[in-house]
Amino acid sequence: MSIKIKTPEEIQKMRVAGQAAASVLNMLEPHIQPGISTAELDQMAHDYIVNELGGIPAPLNYKGFPKSICTSLNHQVCHGIPGERILKKTDIVNIDTTVIIDGYHGDTSRMYCVGEPTIKGQRICDIAYQSLIIGLQAVKPGATLGDVGHAIQTYAEGQGCSVVEEFCGHGIGADFHEEPQVLHYGRPGDGVVLEPGMTFTIEPMINLGKKAIKILPDGWTVVTKDRSLSAQWEHTLVVTETGCEIFTLAPNEEIAL
Numbered sequence: 001m002s003i004k005i006k007t008p009e010e011i012q013k014m015r016v017a018g019q020a021a022a023s024v025l026n027m028l029e030p031h032i033q034p035g036i037s038t039a040e041l042d043q044m045a046h047d048y049i050v051n052e053l054g055g056i057p058a059p060l061n062y063k064g065f066p067k068s069i070c071t072s073l074n075h076q077v078c079h080g081i082p083g084e085r086i087l088k089k090t091d092i093v094n095i096d097t098t099v100i101i102d103g104y105h106g107d108t109s110r111m112y113c114v115g116e117p118t119i120k121g122q123r124i125c126d127i128a129y130q131s132l133i134i135g136l137q138a139v140k141p142g143a144t145l146g147d148v149g150h151a152i153q154t155y156a157e158g159q160g161c162s163v164v165e166e167f168c169g170h171g172i173g174a175d176f177h178e179e180p181q182v183l184h185y186g187r188p189g190d191g192v193v194l195e196p197g198m199t200f201t202i203e204p205m206i207n208l209g210k211k212a213i214k215i216l217p218d219g220w221t222v223v224t225k226d227r228s229l230s231a232q233w234e235h236t237l238v239v240t241e242t243g244c245e246i247f248t249l250a251p252n253e254e255i256a257l
């Protein structure tokens with residue numbers, strides 16, 4: 001058990017898988033409107049991944065997960081199961097997609113404000129996005145995962161929000177979840193020292209209220225214990241000589257690294 005440094009050939013495959021995962025969200029985006037159910041979004045994602053991308057939706061049957069994407073609404077933190085719930089104006093929803101293309105995984109998630117956002121909804125989505133960006137900006141050879149987690153935690157807590165500790169980012173490649181675990185909190189200098197060719201996700205879950213979570217009786221859906229809003233964004237990246245390359249960038253997304 002150790003961190004796999006990817007070859008240039010593997011990195012190229014992960015670039016392709018990452019862009020495929022981003023394209024799933026691009027495809028879904030215009031459909032994330034009041035009136036659609038999360039099960040309908042799941043079906044669209046499934047069909048697109050299988051028929052248009054020629055890929056595999058990694059969540060489907062992963063440890064028993066029953067659907068092809070995760071849809072997490074409002075006070076749901078992550079791993080929400082698509083179902084009959086209809087999206088309505090002012091919901092915030094995280095859509096998390098992971099695709100396997102030519103044996104390699106791409107994993108990304110974004111937040112959407114359905115219809116028009118509330119002030120609180122917009123705020124937690126923005127803070128969670130900035131938490132991801134600050135984590136990405138901390139990635140470079142010689143930095144540690146503790147540096148990355150510390151940067152995220154310092155920012156999010158400075159905004160009066162909290163960081164979920166029970167779930168984390170992860171190494172990724174031929175396997176969905178590889179070493180290392182990428183915590184979104186930590187102390188500078190702690191943990192794994194980053195090296196070029198390491199591939200992992202950063203996916204901070206940020207709560208507007210307290211950090212405590214619980215898992216619903218469905219065995220999957222993670223929610224905030226205080227029912228405060230929660231938001232998450234996720235990118236898959238490779239450590240480069242100077243910083244990182246993000247495989248799952250969205251079409252108009254520009255990140256100053």
Ligand code: MF3
Pocket residue numbers: 058059060062063065069070079096097098107201203234
């Ligand atoms: N995509 C999630 C992640 O970022 C994992 C979902 S696993 C599932 O790691 F089983 F819930 F789909």
Ligand code: CO
Pocket residue numbers: 107169170201203234
């Ligand atoms: Co992930």
Ligand code: CO
Pocket residue numbers: 096097098107108109234
């Ligand atoms: Co994911």
